[in-house]
Amino acid sequence: MPLTEAGIYAAALRLIDEDGVEALTMRKLATELDANPMSLYHHVPNKEAVLRGVTRMVGAQFRTVTLEDAPWQERIRLLAMDFRTLAHRHPELMAYSFSHQPDFIQPDDPFWTALTAIVAAAGVPRSEVSEIAALMVAVVIGVLAAELNGSLHQWSTLKPPGPDDAEDGDGDANPDSADTASEGPDQDHMFRLVMDTLITGLESRLTGDRGGRDAGL
């Protein structure tokens, strides 16, 4: 099989999915493709480009159902969930991309297109659409990153630290009492919680009943 740019990316993705980005080596990648390491360099300029290519390739796979006429809250929730699904399909790669590929979201990606459309549909003035969309991407990616590398779970099962002076009854000396067992599904919950909070916050901003803080941006 004749060694293609796309083939290299696909093989790289396979290896990354198995062992993570930092275990990816040009030599291993070549072995995976039954080729000499140096052969890769005729199709790809260097390792960094491989990672960029793989990231782009995966990003291009993103698809979302665009409920054109659903309320924007529902649409944005759906979009976020779809993005999360993609992140879960290639967790190692995405965790890497989030922090090392600052431009892995392109202006013409379906994700960005859909997001800005929804934000605009929500009633955000045209000049602020990008800011609000950027804000949402940063938040969603932040939560996903924390989820993918385990931080989110760890923090959410962290005890609010020992009361240095007794506060009220019910000491509860046991550090992990109830839910240290379950692992997966509470992440879904956390993600929904973030989205709901974010959406509610946006709603307030849009309908104008600010909590007493600065007026719009």
Place this chain on the structure above:
Amino acid sequence: MPLTEAGIYAAALRLIDEDGVEALTMRKLATELDANPMSLYHHVPNKEAVLRGVTRMVGAQFRTVTLEDAPWQERIRLLAMDFRTLAHRHPELMAYSFSHQPDFIQPDDPFWTALTAIVAAAGVPRSEVSEIAALMVAVVIGVLAAELNGSLHQWSTLKPPGPDDAEDGDGDANPDSADTASEGPDQDHMFRLVMDTLITGLESRLTGDRGGRDAGL
């Protein structure tokens, strides 16, 4: 000067602040300390431990003014700003820590202590304090990470992509019309925006007027 664990961390931090984490080398670090590379290994088990140590060291520097009796909204805003200040003091290190040191926030760190205290003071039921706090940390770190690596600025100055079918008047063919010039201070603005949105969302959740979505967690 006799080569200490703390001294190694301090030197590493100096190098990281200058050239970033990925430019840090055990050899450079040794040179910075006028020592042989292998001498470091008597005070530190390996490079990863150096990074962990530096991260811990910086994390321990965190200080916040705890306005004990201000409204929780103000307190949490302040806490987040203090955290952001710390992140800006060592941007390279923090950007690294966010993604590579999943446990860089410890249960007894002043940051976590303050955060959970504030969340509890906001009226979040005891059993949900950790989740809400975790959520906030993930969001704040996500935004800070995006800010530190330039994503946030890039996204927020991204044009909502070209309308494929004309939507309404005012074509505005010019891609960047007004604000591509300014660079720094709009980050402050974005950060405040996120915090306000988040806080407003939490307020709604706490006062019970959910927007028609699921009841509390």
Place this chain on the structure above:
DNA sequence: GTCATTTTCATACAACGTACGAAACTGGTA
């Protein structure tokens, strides 16, 4: 001064990304 312990250093190795030039393969023309 002697000796045990701790700290420093010189050397060396495996693994990495990749520069360089030679070999092998390819398709088109005669």
Place this chain on the structure above:
DNA sequence: TACCAGTTTCGTACGTTGTATGAAAATGAC
């Protein structure tokens, strides 16, 4: 068929990295 220009593959090699190993030097107790 033979030839040849261009593309693709590969062998070898260099510089850099983290660090294992053991020798050398420094240090402190007696």
